[in-house]
Amino acid sequence: MSRASGREYHQRLKGALDNTFLGQTLARFQGNYRGSRQAGFAGMDFEALAAEVGAAKDAALGHLEELYQQFKAKAEAAGATVHLAHDAAHAREIIAKIAAQTGSRRIIKSKSMTSEEIHLNRHLEAQGLKVTETDLGEWIIQLRGEGPSHMVAPAIHLSRSEVAELFTQVTGEKQDPEDIASLVEVARQRLRRAMLEADMGISGANFALASTGSIATVTNEGNARLVTTLPRVHVALVGLEKLVPDLNTALKILRLLPRSATGQLISTYVTWVTGAVECAANRGKKELHIVFLDNGRLALSQDPVFSQALRCLRCGSCANVCPIFGKVGGHNYGHVYIGAIGLILTYFYHGPEAAQELLGNCLNCQACKVNCPANIDLPGLIKKTAGLLLAEQGRPIKNQLLRRVLTNRPLFHFLLRRAYLAQKPLARGGRLIRHLPLFFAPDQEFRSLPVVAAEPLRDRWRRLAPKVPKPRLRVALFGGCLIDFVYPEQAEAFLGLIKGKGIQVDYARDQSCCGLPAAMASEEETAREVARQNLAAMEAEWYDYVLTLCASCASHLKKYPELLAGDPVWAGRAEHMAAKVIDLASFLQKEAGLEPAAAQGKAAAYHAPCHLCRGLGVHDASKELLREAGYDYRPYDDEEVCCGFGGSYSLDFPELSAAILERKLRQVAATGADTLVTDCPGCVLQLEGGLDHLGSPIRVRHLAQALAEAKDK
Amino acid sequence: MNQNELRQEFGRKAEAVSAVVTPVADLAQAFAQAARLTALQGGKCLAAPGWEGADLAALKAACEQEGLELITQGLRERTGEFHTGLTRARWGVAETGTIVVESSSEELRLATMLSEVHVAVLPAANLRADLFSLEQELDRTLADAPGYLAFISGPSRTGDIELVLTLGAHGPRQLHIMLLEEGS
Structure with a gap:
């Protein structure tokens, strides 16, 4: 990271940390998500299902070109035109040309991260076309001239007051920020008009089925249905990695995608379009163009290490569980794609420069990894992607020193x-x-x-x-x-x-x-x-x-x-x-057991080290031992959330390390415990240091010490 | 799952996503319910493409009973006028409370998208445990190109403003499922 851009990034992070509304919204968002996700996956073996989806995606990624040919043949036989865009500029050109050839002036869009990736709106608007986003969140950020701050909830960084203010400007009528239903109504009315007038609809796709040439969109609002139905021309922009061989693979993904995104068992609308369907506005038959985007995907799919990144289903869960995202939001934790997968994809789709500030900003806490429905080793890939940067840009002195010192x-x-x-x-x-x-x-x-x-x-x-x-x-x-x-x-x-x-x-x-x-x-x-x-x-x-x-x-x-x-x-x-x-x-x-309990009901809270609960999959052993030793164990919500240490992370991103620690310590204090137990000396360092700084009477003990003290009494 | 368990699970899951499930003995009762609720909500017009013959005649009678206009085509020109869209659903999925609606007809799509209320008639015999148990049927439907197939689970919703769940973002504000016992 260059010094100037590094400094600027830290300033942005500080700005986000000072934004109280953002902090509250994100905390509520992540808290709600945790509960909904848990309910969504109740009774399911998530680990096994995610491994299955990961393997199914890998199998597809190994044959993208074949799948593309198969899809093209099927879809074109059904009346679609299928294009392959090599990069972002090529995709923009293809779509602008379709607009010109079909005489389309007014365009409506449903949410497509791929269109954000290629900055499509800017290009079409420069051609004099009118582009309207119809997903509520996307429309809000379009009106504000911003990019999405989350892949599923693009306007999650905004408050109801900010939306009300924006809609007051748009409608010329005073909007009540407390009446969210009426704010949604404003969008419904305005966007309905735009949709009825549009010549062309642009959608993304969650799947492209090679076996039938069908594309599917998964949405809650239903705007994608209108975008693919009302205008006479439909353009679907699809990343090549969305190709799957058959319906069975798609259903496996569909079983996890909404649950991982929002905790819903399924999204409200899953819509499958195969070929040029009925459309009265276009002499009875829709003009359908499906534009596949390569933009580095084919090469990436052949990479033995990084092809994993293409398994991503765009559920956003890596952001939803990330303690860093929870503090600074997507505008400071990604480029177009956000969250852990965003850090990786930014490097590949938008280049090293866009990624270099971001790639160091990972605690390696593994929360994203264990929640990923496609079983992507996100923290591992982030480190490996950062390794590519080092190889390209040379090693900073601190890395050279590390190498010299650690190997000796x-x-x-x-x-x-x-x-x-x-x-x-x-x-x-x-x-x-x-x-x-x-x-x-x-x-x-x-x-x-x-x-x-x-x-x-x-x-x-x-x-x-x-x-x-x-x-x-x-x-x-x-x-x-x-x-x-x-x-x-x-x-x-x-x-x-x-x-x-x-x-x-x-x-x-x-x-x-x-x-x-x-x-x-x-x-x-x-x-x-x-x-x-x-x-x-x-x-x-x-x-x-x-x-x-x-x-x-x-x-x-x-x-x-x-x-x-x-x-x-x-x-x-x-x-x-x-x-x-x-x-x-x-x-x-397993091997030693404990002496008879003697802690006499001392109240203890527990901090689960990331590398124990997620790294080794040990969730309960320490707490069971504490209870057995006679401690009055006190749980709290964020027990398994990272303390913000992350080794050198806390030196590189002290502002975030402090903010993440503060949240944890607040919850620990609220339990009324006088001892905080953990089983990692790194966590001890962070927790003890933070509590001492606050002048808190809570003592931090390594599990070994907590148990030894119980025994001594 | 036996038929009774399927019905219960479907009802639970559909209601969990804010759909309203009403068991009906026959089509006539389904039509009467659809017309009734349209009138009660102040609707003047019911859009019902894809119904024919005796079914259509029965529907017409139900609409007349409630003083509603019935339209079956040209929906694009009547946008904003029809309150209710009445369609069939091909299958129901218990695991998620989903209905599967074969939507290749553009009129039918418009009826389910541009209405305030979507009423779908689902034969109880066509309930299945999950999407995987429908895989072959779905595969055949997708292969029958060109086509448009919709899985619908509850009414349109959004959480885009502060994650506050709000129904009726773009599509129908209500989804009523008439669970048809007849012939099951």
């Missing part, structure tokens, strides 16, 4: 030890640094930072190592940087929990950072090198488990096989170790 463990650990000395004066003898000199890390004032421990875990180990003559279990402890150098007491608490249970624990001295920071910075080669070093150091072959107290490390260690796939030496060892990686809560439940 002795140097890395030397620097961490030095950090202790550097921080000491700032901590004033305490465990937290409240005020950093601004030049050191700007905008970090929202949280205190922990000091590096005087004696890291690795130095304490000789003293701490449990002596178990005849162990029934052998555990290799993977510390990770934060446990080793900042929070060794969390590991000590763990050792206390398993004392006398016949469990041998070893700490391999040559282990280093798990490599997640490198993966987060799109430094894949560095991540691989560190992975190989850790595999050699851990010697997992000799152990029953590789246990880590850090959820992020655990989920990253589980990714080693993917990272080293195809590596003749290391792939096998990576698989082997990944199978043994376990988190603390699961380990305790």
Whole structure:
């Protein structure tokens, strides 16, 4: 990211964070969505269905050209004309030409993200054509001269007052912002007129069925039905990736699309058009043109890594569950396409320049990934897309340093030890640094930072190592940087929990950072090198488990096989170790159990680390243990929402990290808990720092500590 | 699901999306209901393309009873005049409360899109559990080109202003489904 554009982007983000209405609307939107989506998928195996849709889309994406030919033959036999546009300019030309040839002056449109992608309206208007959007949200933003801020709800960033004001201008009559039904009525009346007068209707399509040459639109308002029925000419603009072989595939997608978009079991209207249908306004038969847009899709569909992005169904769920979108909205979290998929598609459809500010703005919290109905690894693709940018534009100094330092463990650990000395004066003898000199890390004032421990875990180990003559279990402890150098007491608490249970624990001295920071910075080669070093150091072959107290490390260690796939030496060892990686809560439940409860009803709230609940799929174990240990466990809505840490994310986007943290802490405070428990030292750092900054009495404990304290009483 | 369960599930799901399901014993009763509710809402005209013969005669009688004008064609020219669009539905889908309306006739489409109220007559015998159980029938319908097929689940709606659900954005403000027992 260039400095100037980076600064400008941060200013925009700050502006959005200061917009209270936007914050409230988005919070309500995301809150409602969570409930509706859950109800929509009740009793269904979402994971399996999403995997099925992902596989069905992949199968189609492997044969786009064939499907296109098959579709074209069927649709043209039914009286349509099918076009293939190579890029945005070509598509605009084709559509403008159809307008000219058919003498169309007035055009109505139903919602089409693909038409937004090619900036179609601007082009048609420049030809002197009158273009009217008929989806209510699209019409509102068209009148305001804006782009959509969400793929499904394009005007979600606006308040009823802003809409009322706009409609007052449009109608010349005062509109009441509290009467939303009458605002909708204004659109109904105005747009009905435009629809009856139009010569041409432009729609998008959610599916194009190769087997029959049919296109389908999925809408709630019913405007797409009118757009495809009233005018004498119908142009459908369709991304090539919307081609599916048959109805069965379309029905599989349809089962997930509305549920993922809004929680509806199905949208109000699903409309299938096959060929040139009856149209009295055009001598009895509609003139139908179907324009397929390539714009990089064919090439993308052949890419072994990035073709996944074309599975996208445009449901918008990746935005609906994204904590960053929830704070700044789509205008600051995408270009034309918004949300996680937007970050990726912007690079491919609108170029590196449009994408570069956005691609770093991902917490890697995995919320989008586990909610994606097409099973797209969105955070993984975002990092890989950012990697393409690095390859093109050269590596910034911070990436070069990261590479040099992380691949050299002795140097890395030397620097961490030095950090202790550097921080000491700032901590004033305490465990937290409240005020950093601004030049050191700007905008970090929202949280205190922990000091590096005087004696890291690795130095304490000789003293701490449990002596178990005849162990029934052998555990290799993977510390990770934060446990080793900042929070060794969390590991000590763990050792206390398993004392006398016949469990041998070893700490391999040559282990280093798990490599997640490198993966987060799109430094894949560095991540691989560190992975190989850790595999050699851990010697997992000799152990029953590789246990880590850090959820992020655990989920990253589980990714080693993917990272080293195809590596003749290391792939096998990576698989082997990944199978043994376990988190603390699961380990305790499975192998160690707890001492009798003694926490005596102390009220505790829980923060689920992203990499535990979504990364490892462990949702309940920690909470069950807390209850078992006698804690009065207090739930809250956002328990599984990211704390805003995201490793270096909180350094790169402190304004957002702070805003996301604030929301979480507010909910935690409302539970009345006096202890906040989590099982990731990164989350501890963020939560503890935020609470300390607020002067809150709530204490943060790693699960190991919370359980150890219950035992001590 | 047996027929009774299908009917119950369809009713629940259709009502969940704000459709009104009314069981009727025969077509005459469906027509009488459609004409009645049109008159009660102050409608003057009912658009019903695609009905023929004895059915059409019965419908005409029902409309006369309520003092309504009945039109069956030329709907484009009568936009804004007809209050109700009365059509058949081919199938009903219990899982989602959906009706499937074969809409290749332009007049029929206009009746279902430009009316204030859409009344659809659905034979109860044509209820199915989900869209997958209709796959073959739908596939055949789509293959019969050119064609226009609609899955309709409740009346037109929007949440585009502050996500407040509002019915009647562009299409009918109400959807009435007359569930026809006859011949089932």
